[in-house]
Amino acid sequence: MNTRTIIATKVSLLLLAALSVQAADQMTKYYARSGSKMRIEGTSTIHDWQVEGTLIGGYLEVGPGFPSEPGQAATAGKIDAHAEPFIMVRSLKSIEKDGKPYSDRMDEVMYEHLKAQQNPKIAFHLTELTLKEPAKSKDDPYVFEAKGQIAVAGVTNDVTMPVSILPLGDKKLKVSGKTSLKMTDFKVEPPNPLGLGIKTGDDIKIIFDWMVGQRNPPATAAAK
């Protein structure tokens, strides 16, 4: 390698590094905030059931073109995005239809079937985010298609679901969606909780509202 080639390579590497820094600068990261809600609905041979949790952790990172402000102009198409939301299994609680707690025993059954000891989180890994419909007004959400993998009880499956994202202002977003899954796809045997011939159905529906927000930069020391 002659001197000219070495210099050219160094310049290229520096340019690449600069571009990477610029790209990273253009990514905006939103972190999980309080106020989220995840609900799982299912059926059984005696009545429908539901569990809820109020904590969804993780982050969403989006690149240029992502509409972060209410009503912001945006073009349909793929968005550079990364997201790793998760929910702690033990934070899910069985509830009555009116929201009151249902049963500690049912919670234990759920944790056992979801193998919560070995797999304490239900996690989603985003691989592709495509804006399908921009918001019609500043009060409307943007409709996306999210592709990724969801891991439940130690088993990971691909999933594609519609997701709506509502910019709330003040650097906050509400990410909402719902999707249907089968317990057996994740090798979760539908519970037979009381041993009395009562059996839960295989199909479940997941509905979520995930609140995320940008973090304020750390306060700098006041100038003397």
Next chain:
Amino acid sequence: MKEHESNGLDFNRRDFLKNSSLATLMTVLGGVELLGHPGTAAGAESKSDSTKMKVAVIGLGTWGREILNTLAVVPQAEVAAVCDTYPASVRRASTLAPAAVQTADYKTILDNKDIKAVVIATPTHQHKEITLAALKAGKHVYCEAPIAHTIDDARVIALAAKAAKQQVFQAGLQFRADPQRHFLVPFIRSGAIGAWLSARAQFHKKQSWRATSPKPEREKELNWRLSKETSLGLVGELGIHPIDQAVWFINAQPVAVSGFGNLALWKDGRDVPDTIQTVLEFPNGVVMNYDATLANSFDGEYAMFYGTDSAVMLRENKAWLFKEVDSPLLGWEVYASKEVFYKETGIVLKANASKSVAANAGTQTQESPFASTPLFYALQVFLKNSIDVTDKAEDAATSLGPDDAEGIAAEVAKVQRRAAAGFVEGFQSAVTAVKANEAIITGQRIVLKPEWYELD
């Protein structure tokens, strides 16, 4: 605190009848099934012992040892430490919790980060110091009742508990977590006994209440209940439970209290009466009589609630309904179990009757005598709530980041705690106990001002 929703459980006749339709079906199947909400009362017992919490018991007298016996069968309990300033008490307790660390200094327990919860069963006048220190150390606290022997101390404890929003504080009014009582509250409040007339409770036992020790100074410590300086006497140490129960059932604080006391038998230098009567006046002319003696044992301990249609007797963990001949027919009573008391027939009112049968079908296990007492349910609720609050705080820190104190606090506030006595009930019951004891000592009627029951 959400747990105070227990006290505001304003059940109405519609709620009760809604449960009764299931009840009628279950009685046809062979049991009386009138259930409280399994998630809000202690009724639903987990068979799983996967989630435990390390807990310490501070104060190892007779009641402290009863607590240890009970914790031994609470699936959520792992007794990690026992504490008493008297070495013999620690040694005696060690057989009940062999794996527990033994200590004479409660501060070593508070320094142990692995121990998340403490049960304080020391003499009443020591509650304040230990409870405040435990709350400050971030522990969940179960403080025996009365929570204090003065209103000022009770207020300080209650305000500290109120400020500890990410911790559980439970007052040792164990009836408030008992499924049998939770079953009775909607039954009585829905009008099944007719209009309220009165309530009555008694504690009769011939016993000295005196403990002995070879060392005079230790004997004085042991017998703190026998001195006015440190004890609220029979009404404070025992009567506080049935009186608080009546307050809960009637759903009102008393408006006046009168008392009578006599040192009839145990004239051994004590200055607290061994025989007392207290009359508590409630709104609308409802009156409760509480009668306690250490000089006669006849008919032991029970409570009665009288209405215009029927009376309810509550004795240990069972209750019976005695109907007037002109009272309306309750559909399920035809199928209910009945027991005869002299010339009266009582309809058995038992929570979870058919559920217990179903749960135990085909099993050969023998239930521990400590596994179905109000104390068992109270300690279990305390630990379950403590586990839920601790888990939620940890999960919130994992999900939102440990620096998001506001978000973590908001999430912990969403925990739906199981019904039990909290700092409000602990404080209000102490106010009544202090004033009832004062009425007994002075022989005067005391008007109970509503503002005395207010915390802020």
